[in-house]
Structures are given as C-alpha cells and as structure tokens.
Amino acid sequence: MATIEISCVEVWREISNYLEGEISPEMRERMESHFKNCAHCTAVLDGTRNVVGLVGDGKVYQMPEGFNKRLYKKIQELP
Amino acid sequence: MTESGLRANEAELIQSVCAGDQEAFYELVRPYERMVYVTAISIVKNPADAEEVAQEAVLKAFSKLASFRAESKFSTWLVQITYNEAKMKLRKARPHLYESIDEKQQTEEGDYWPRDFADWRPIPSELLEKDEVLRALENALNSLSPLFREVVTLRDIQNLTIRETSTILGISEAAVKSRLHRARLLLRDSLAPGIDGCWGKGLAYRKVRPW
Numbered sequence: 001m002a003t004i005e006i007s008c009v010e011v012w013r014e015i016s017n018y019l020e021g022e023i024s025p026e027m028r029e030r031m032e033s034h035f036k037n038c039a040h041c042t043a044v045l046d047g048t049r050n051v052v053g054l055v056g057d058g059k060v061y062q063m064p065e066g067f068n069k070r071l072y073k074k075i076q077e078l079p
Numbered sequence: 080m081t082e083s084g085l086r087a088n089e090a091e092l093i094q095s096v097c098a099g100d101q102e103a104f105y106e107l108v109r110p111y112e113r114m115v116y117v118t119a120i121s122i123v124k125n126p127a128d129a130e131e132v133a134q135e136a137v138l139k140a141f142s143k144l145a146s147f148r149a150e151s152k153f154s155t156w157l158v159q160i161t162y163n164e165a166k167m168k169l170r171k172a173r174p175h176l177y178e179s180i181d182e183k184q185q186t187e188e189g190d191y192w193p194r195d196f197a198d199w200r201p202i203p204s205e206l207l208e209k210d211e212v213l214r215a216l217e218n219a220l221n222s223l224s225p226l227f228r229e230v231v232t233l234r235d236i237q238n239l240t241i242r243e244t245s246t247i248l249g250i251s252e253a254a255v256k257s258r259l260h261r262a263r264l265l266l267r268d269s270l271a272p273g274i275d276g277c278w279g280k281g282l283a284y285r286k287v288r289p290w
Contacts, residue, residue, distance in 0.1 A: 009190065009192070012190070012191070012192065012193060012264070013190060013260075015260065015263075015264065016256065016259055016260035016263050016264070017256060017260070019263075020241070020256070020259075022241075022256065044193045044264075044267070047267040047270075047271065048263050048264060048267045050267075051263060051266045051267045051270060052235050052263060054216060055216065055220065055231060055235045055236050055266070056235050056236060056238060059213060060213065060216055060217055060220065060236060061116070061117045061120050061121070061217065061236070063112070063113055063116050064126050064130060067112065067116065067130060067133075068109075068112060070130070070134070071105075071108075071112065071133070071134055071137060072105055074134050074137070074138060075101060075104055075105050075108075075137070075138075075141070076101070078101055078138065078141060
C-alpha cells in the first residue's frame with residue numbers, strides 16, 4: 001500500500017511524539033517518508049533530537065560543591 | 080539493581096527509618112539527591128534557593144515518611160514533595176511575578192511553527208564541558224516559561240516517564256506530551272546554532288540568525 005503523504009505542519013506537530021516513540025506505525029512510516037524528501041523537517045527533527053540528548057546528558061544544573069555533605073548534616077541534626 | 084530489587088531495598092530502608100534509624104534515611108535519599116536538586120533549581124532558578132528547597136523537601140519527606148504508600152515509587156513521591164516545596168517558595172518570594180509568568184506567557188494554544196531551519200550536525204556531548212555551551216543551554220532552559228521548563232526537567236533532564244511526570248505535575252499525560260513538544264521546539268529554536276556551525280568548531284556560542 002502506498003504511503004499517504006503528509007504536510008510539514010503535520011510533521012512538526014508530531015516531532016516530539018516521534019522521538020518518544022509515541023506514534024502509530026502508520027504515522028511513523030508517513031513521517032519517515034516525508035523526512036527523506038524534506039530537508040527542513042529533517043533539520044527540525046535532528047535539532048530537536050540533539051536538544052533532548054544534550055539536556056539529558058546530566059551536565060546541566062550541576063549541584064553546588066558540598067551539597068551532599070550539607071544535606072547529610074541536616075539529616076543528622078534531625079531531632 | 081532491578082526495579083523490583085530496588086523497590087524491595089527501599090521498602091526495607093523505609094521500615095528501618097520508621098523504626099528510628101536516621102542513617103538509613105540518608106541511604107534512602109542519596110540516589111535521588113541530584114533529582115531533588117534539579118527539580119528545585121528548575122523552578123526557583125538560583126543555586127542557593129534550590130539547595131534550601133532541596134533540604135526542606137528532604138526533611139519534609141522524612142517527617143511524612145510514615146504516610147508514604149508503596150503503590151507509588153519513592154523517587155516520584157520525593158520529587159513531588161520537592162516540586163511542591165519549590166512552588167511554595169516561589170509563591171512566597173515573588174507572588175506577582177509568579178502569577179504573571181505562569182498564567183500569561185508562552186501559552187499552549189495552537190500549533191508551534193519552528194522559527195529556524197538551521198541544519199544541525201549532532202552536537203557531541205563533550206562540548207558540554209565548555210562553559211559557554213553549558214551556559215547557553217541553561218539560559219535557553221531558564222528562558223522557557225515554568226509550564227514548559229517543568230516538563231523538560233522531569234522528562235528530559237531527569238529521564239522520568241511521561242506517566243511519572245504527569246503524576247508529579249498533577250496534569251494529564253496528554254498535557255505532558257503537548258507541553259513537552261512545545262518546550263523541545265522552543266529550546267531548539269533558542270539554541271539554533273546558525274549557519275556557521277559555531278558549536279562544532281570550538282567557537283564561542285552566538286546566535287547568528289536575527290530571528
């Protein structure tokens with residue numbers, strides 16, 4: 001069966017769900033066929049995936065030095 | 080440790096704490112220290128306030144531990160307490176600002192159209208060692224409205240599931256997905272590296288495009 005084409009706007013709406021794997025197999029197929037022919041949407045997808053990877057890297061919002069020690073001390077001071 | 084092994088181990092620690100062993104409490108919360116801190120800073124935004132909120136949340140968890148029900152995960156419960164503490168601190172400190180940011184800016188209505196189609200090459204995570212890249216990322220996160228920053232923090236920074244995120248925020252899973260979507264595209268737009276690809280070349284971060 002031929003894949004039904006979808007527009008860029010429809011693709012953008014589903015980019016995040018696509019990365020989550022939260023879309024139907026039919027939608028996935030349509031989006032993948034769209035990405036093959038659309039550099040703009042591929043750029044949006046790659047950039048969004050990049051952002052998700054970077055914020056999940058564990059380096060943003062580093063804990064202040066000594067945080068653990070001070071927290072431990074607070075717990076020890078509990079009545 | 081497997082999920083069920085972890086839960087059994089936590090259940091044992093919780094019993095010990097309830098029986099009066101305070102040391103066991105530190106062991107119980109230690110794996111989630113960063114989670115607690117990151118949740119706090121994503122809401123209050125500055126490290127000193129975040130540390131204070133994190134400490135208050137942990138102490139509150141201690142005092143409420145007997146009311147913890149094992150049907151939820153301990154980590155989810157702890158993050159939920161932290162989230163509420165952070166919100167409370169913000170409300171006390173800046174009642175007007177809090178209201179205006181939360182209610183009026185960056186709404187969820189309508190579709191979001193990407194503003195920038197710059198073609199990104201993958202950004203290697205080693206680049207995050209560079210201060211300016213990390214700062215650009217944190218600035219982009221801090222520029223999001225709280226509605227969107229919360230979901231990104233829980234789902235993408237802390238890697239909680241959609242369901243856990245929805246439990247903590249008290250919103251539907253559909254709302255989590257829709258906010259997450261908007262937040263990720265907003266972040267992408269504000270970090271769009273521009274056509275010269277300065278991220279990959281070791282040049283200082285600057286947004287090349289004017290829009």
